[in-house]
Amino acid sequence: MNKNISENPITHIPNKYTDQMKNKGISRREFIKFCTAIAATLSMPYSFATEIGKSISQARRPTVIWLHFQECTGCTESLLRATHPTVEHLILDLISLDYSETLSVAAGHQAEEALQKSITENEGKFILVVEGSVPLAQNGIFCKIGNRTALDIISEIGPKAAATVAIGSCASWGGVQASAPNPTGATAIGDVYKMVNINTPIINLPGCPASPYNILSTILYYLTLNKLPELDEQGRPKFAYSTLIHDLCERRPHFDSGRFAEVYGDYGHRKGWCLYKIGCKGPETYANCPTIQFGDVGTWPVKTGHPCFGCAEEGVGFTKPLHEHASVFSATPPVAFPGIDETKGIGITPGAAAVAGAAAGIAVGAGAMAAKYLGNKAEDKQELDEDS
16 A cells, blocks of 8 residues: 555644644645654654654644853854744744743843743743853853843743753853853853752753754754753763764865865865864864754855864863864874874774774875875966966
């Protein structure tokens, strides 16, 4: 018997919800594809799409309260540019975004009243999303909302949430404002929770900005199974942060072959070679940027020619300058370059013989590339002259 879309495992979508989707121009097929894509993002079996469909189509949409502290609003901007789903579909159909300084229609006292009403009605059930770090220096005066400090606000609301999502590198690690000398005392949400003894489950979704698809997947996972996805030692969901960027990067073949850009705009940079020598931190950063990418244009920083900054990794982004990772051109095997661990940069733990063989092979390849590099100087100059 041939199966069609009406016989899909997602069979528990209420007719009322189906009608609402049709009125908004969303077909049943598109909804099923969306649920299936979320399941795939979470590395869950296809059958999990059924449970996601049930969670989304429930009569009461899950409540989300979104707080902004010390940040640039970049993560919200990333959310606004999401296309699957679009932001209006997300906040009008999938979740109930009861409070957000950026997206709320209300302002001032009206907004604060809406926030308190939502907390009272949904205590213990809402998802708290926090964007930005909490400044602790000088009693927190560097970030105040409604004449209250960020520390006061998170201390009140955090314990009442079902779970907290620290979205972006600022909320997860402290971000750029926590970089030395950190004059405001910018502190990550998880560290604040420990300091004031808040026991609400917390999940970190670092990135600058964080991927909107990762946050949507995390929220739907929690609402579907009533638990957080499996986390790594840094509190990040493994479905998004378990693989090195280096291992999934489209420039990885150039790395393995010893082809590296030396400076921005040189021959190798224009040809799409590996960016490691100009500071790429992909070999020490875990994230799904190369696969999930950003927006609907199919790109991410490394694809556009900029090294990975390491924003998803604590102690890498905003703490290690790019120039600390650069090295001079040589025939040195990549495993010996700064910042690359044998078990991380290569993805396996090779034996001594394999390392020796790889080193010899890469050294020969790098030597050949050095000759080619020098041979391309004239071509480089000509191309640069033409570009200018």
